Amino acid sequence: MSREILPVSPGEQADAQAAPARAPTRAELLQELGDAARANQRATDVIDDLVAQLLGINRTDGRCLDILDQHGRVSAGELARESGLTSGAVTAVLDRLERAGYVQRVADPSDRRRVLAELTDRAREVGWELFGPLVELAGPVVERYSDQELQLLTEFQRLSREIQERHAELLRARLEPA
Numbered sequence: 001m002s003r004e005i006l007p008v009s010p011g012e013q014a015d016a017q018a019a020p021a022r023a024p025t026r027a028e029l030l031q032e033l034g035d036a037a038r039a040n041q042r043a044t045d046v047i048d049d050l051v052a053q054l055l056g057i058n059r060t061d062g063r064c065l066d067i068l069d070q071h072g073r074v075s076a077g078e079l080a081r082e083s084g085l086t087s088g089a090v091t092a093v094l095d096r097l098e099r100a101g102y103v104q105r106v107a108d109p110s111d112r113r114r115v116l117a118e119l120t121d122r123a124r125e126v127g128w129e130l131f132g133p134l135v136e137l138a139g140p141v142v143e144r145y146s147d148q149e150l151q152l153l154t155e156f157q158r159l160s161r162e163i164q165e166r167h168a169e170l171l172r173a174r175l176e177p178a
Contacts, residue, residue, distance in 0.1 A: 037160070051130050057100060060085070064093045065102060065119070069127060073106070073116040084168075102126075 024032070052062040060083075067082045068074065074082070080090040094117050097103035102123035108114035119127075142150065 047134070054130060055100070055102070055126065057096065057102070060089075061093050061097055064090070065097065065123060065127075068103065068117060068119050069123075073118040075108070075114060075116055079117060 048059060048062055052059050055062065055065075057065070064079060064083055064085075067079060071078075071082065076087060076090045076094060079085075079094075080087050083090065083093075085093065094103055094105065097117075098105065102120055103117050104120050105115050105117055108116050145153065
């Protein structure tokens with residue numbers, strides 16, 4: 001919660017210090033959580049924009065690189081499902097990323113007719129160059145949390161993602177012609 005800082009007289013300051021701090025209400029806590037989540041999303045968007053610019057790609061291509069980094073080798077169909085793109089759009093993404101040297105297509109070892117996409121060593125190197133400092137900055141922060149707290153934070157992130165995905169379905173339905 002952001003509060004405006006106003007000048008106070010010495011008497012008011014003594015009164016404020018003597019009074020016990022009031023615990024925030026649940027509604028205030030939920031508002032603060034929502035505000036923090038929104039601010040975090042904006043900060044993430046800034047990072048995503050900057051990384052895409054530094055890589056010379058667009059945000060959609062960057063999102064697909066992130067999926068490949070997280071999931072490893074995937075088919076174009078799997079990438080389409082994960083990214084929410086059409087198969088044609090994924091083909092265009094993979095073509096651009098392959099030309100940029102960030103993705104390579106490889107034959108599926110279990111089905112030679114099927115092609116998989118994976119990150120190149122160059123993509124991993126540049127990714128670490130750009131995101132390594134973020135990992136280093138986060139290290140001391142996450143060290144403050146117990147394993148149990150980290151499990152709670154992980155569960156919250158997972159549930160938040162599921163809520164976002166369900167909301168995206170509702171928004172997509174509004175885009176469909178009636």
